[in-house]
Amino acid sequence: MRNLFFLLSFFSSTTLFAQDFDYLKVSQADLNFTKTKLDSNANAVVLREFGTAAVRFDDNYGNLYIDFEYHVRIKILNKKGFESANIVIPLFRSGDKEETIEELKASTINYVNGIISLTELDKKKIFTEKMNKYVTLSKFTMPNLTEGSIIEYSYRLHSPRIFNFRTWEFQSNIPKLHSEYIAMIPGLYNYNVALRGAQKLTSQNAELSRECLRIAGRAIDCSKMTYIMKDIPPFIEEDYMTAPSNFKSAINFELSDYITSNGAKQSITKEWKDIDYQLVDDKSFGSQIKKKDLFKPLLPDILKNTTDPLSKAKAIYSYIKHNIKENGFIGIYSENTIKKALETHTGNTADINLALVAALNSAEIDAEAVILSTRVNGLVNTLFPVISDFNYVIAKVNIDGKSYLLDASEPLMPFGLLPLRCINGQGRVIPLKKPSYWYDLTASQKETTRYNLTGELGKDGKIKGVLTTYSIGYAAFNKRRRIMAANSIDEFVEKLDESMPTIKIVKHEIKNLDSLENPLTEIYDVEISAFQNINHDPLFFNPFFIDRTTRNPFNLNERTYPVDLGSQTEQRVSMSIKLPDNYTLADKPKELNIGLPGAGGRFLCTTSLEDGILVFNQLLQFNKPIYGPEEYLGLKELYSRIIQVQKTDIILKKQGK
The missing domain is CATH 2.60.40.3140 (Immunoglobulin-like)
Structure with missing residues (x-):
């Protein structure tokens, strides 16, 4: 380091006209x-x-x-x-x-x-x-x-x-x-x-x-x-x-x-008909889709247990998912040809999904390629064609008047549900023999999680019972991915147990892990350390220990861009806990039924005591995948109310005291 009085001016000022400023000439x-x-x-x-x-x-x-x-x-x-x-x-x-x-x-x-x-x-x-x-x-x-x-x-x-x-x-x-x-x-x-x-x-x-x-x-x-x-x-x-x-x-x-x-x-800004011709004729795109003959020898085994076009499409989707693994690269163009991908059982996302389109067409099922831009890549320009905007390709299958969007690069994704990364505005469908067209990229399922706890409070202060969790859509996909990332189901449950210090998992059962189109069901016999004992009075119990909201995801005074959830979402928590004799409900969290404008969603919370059984219900529901900036403050306020109510306890007192 050295003195720079001769390089730096204390009196330089910011000019008002457009020009570069002098390097190191600070004021x-x-x-x-x-x-x-x-x-x-x-x-x-x-x-x-x-x-x-x-x-x-x-x-x-x-x-x-x-x-x-x-x-x-x-x-x-x-x-x-x-x-x-x-x-x-x-x-x-x-x-x-x-x-x-x-x-x-x-x-x-x-x-x-x-x-x-x-x-x-x-x-x-x-x-x-x-x-x-x-x-x-x-x-x-x-x-x-x-x-x-x-x-x-x-x-x-x-x-x-x-x-x-x-x-x-x-x-x-x-x-x-x-x-x-x-x-x-x-x-x-x-x-x-x-x-x-x-x-x-x-x-x-x-x-x-x-x-x-x-x-x-x-x-x-x-x-x-x-x-x-x-x-x-x-x-x-x-x-x-x-x-x-x-x-x-x-x-x-x-x-x-x-x-x-x-x-x-x-002209550089071509019309879509020019792009259509370019893609259909491209050896790494349209030429790959046309390689239907690659799959002719494979189809008898793939389709042996199918009876209709939908079951055939599902069988082919499953085959491609399990026979070509993604190599870490994405794109709209095949990297090594779909023939090479089938032989080596690996390829980029375009190899996988162009192979899927070709295989479906080989089985006489109407399938088309859809090019899109992923969420992290940004929105595409829909006013005029810019092929460099697109960085991903998926398949669109048309059966009996209904269309299904498929990405076979995700083994744990059910038929008809796209990975969230692909839910981004519109994609361009590229048929081989018809003009291309725009198609909305939307989630076909609501992201749903439902918790159901039934149990009994014992004299030792523990609630013993069964906690059942149902996960659907992206909730099921994310849960399956976490389970598969563990070395075994037992290891997954062990880590889950460690993450919940007040809940001990005594026994577990997980259903539909491989049945991707069915809800993922987790059944846990649990012991919940609610109180040290029940000899003191009153008893304070916070029912918001399942998936509790601990922070508001919205903290700006103003948000100039949309809130994009990707899909509609719903989370339900239901508890039914049998209490010892002679307990009454002295106080409870405030009963709430807050709705967003335009039926955009709601939060519901109720607590009651009926015939010695404490019943608690909570619902958080978002009925839109995307909320505009003008709806931001309503979402922020909703979460603030949720956090406040979840700080309050249920208070139980013995009768006569």
Whole structure:
């Protein structure tokens, strides 16, 4: 470290027009910055951020590329803010071309007792991590961090991905005081530009930039598009949401068309009929679906116990699930052909589901491929075809006027229920001989859990009885997955027992573990340590010990994006406990029957004592898979009421006392 008075200016000010800011030229206000009104609890804040992207011509290789420059200055406000100093830059690969980083520099500025010091990043501490075969992550951590550090880094990125001009995200997980972006768009290119998210631009400007690009000696003018956004609140992720990229405020660019060297207009934004032809003819997509003959020798054994199209479809679905295991990669294109996948019993998700479509068609069952975007990948553009939006393929089976969506890459998923990752807006159905069409991706079953406890309170203070749990839909899928992850059912039960200190599982039975279309049923003989003994009076008993809600998943003052549960959900708890003689119900949790507007859901809680039997019932029900931002405060209030009532006890007293 060394003094940098000669590098740093205490009197530099933020300019009002769009331009990059000087590297390491911090102001006294930057050094003294402590918090922002945007988020008083912020752990770090972006003081200034600048980026620019332009199309360039590579004379060495004779091709166009995107030249992207990025520069950011961040103030670390406390130790939790150190997380913002862990920098990850994704680098995408397209075919044999990949993005590369150049001119990377990174520095940490500390200001202690009036002394400024600088620590530069050791380039040897930059490392790469291969996320998958399409994405590599460049990672580094800023050095010499303390509370109050300013970190600053910049780099130039060389990208061959002309189709997707560089997206600029104004919003991140920390607040930003100033973010600006300049896009230099050559006159030869026409991009669809869209601003998404709840935040508005502070300013934007378009001007002509003469001769910004030269191709084969020809000078080309550009549109210089400048976008500025100030005082940007952080984007806070909460439970029950799809990809954050769907909702963060950002500028997106997508190439629509361009002018070729001979002056002809070449459309990039194709019509769906063009995409249909491309996919149906593709050797890794449509050609795989057409390989029906692969399954002709297999069908007699697969279908030997079937009598109708639905039972045949279920048998084929089961066969594919158990004979081709997913290798960890997803996509819409077959990785190694479905023939290879059948031989090696492994493949990516496209190998599996394209094989499923081919096998169903081989059995004369109407099946089509559906391409979609998973929840973490973001929503697809339904206005015009963008094939790069899609990252997954499933099967759609049509039998007797009813359609079933299938993903055979999940062995524990019942017929007709998609994994939650696939429940994301709409998918595009790609028939082999008809035009493609949109289809809603919805859960075919409600996520349901029902608990039923019947027991008797003994003089030793223990409730002995039977706890039966029924799980349906995603609740059953998640439970089966946890059971299968254990080495045995006994080990699963042992871990379950350990997680409930007041409940001892004496005996267990689990039904329908392999019968995926039936409710998963768990039957446990239990001993519940409700009281040390019943010789004292009164007795306090909290009935909310089964799947208790301990925190509110909704804590924002306002949520600008939907609450997406994926499916309708229902949870019921019923208890029937025989009490010793002469006990009365002195007090109980407040009886509640709270409904969400528009019959969107409800919470019900009742307690009674009838003929010496304590009866308790609870219901939490959400009748919609998705709730809009305007319904957020109602959900937040519902959970607040639930948490409050679950803090209260049932009070039992002996008669005559």
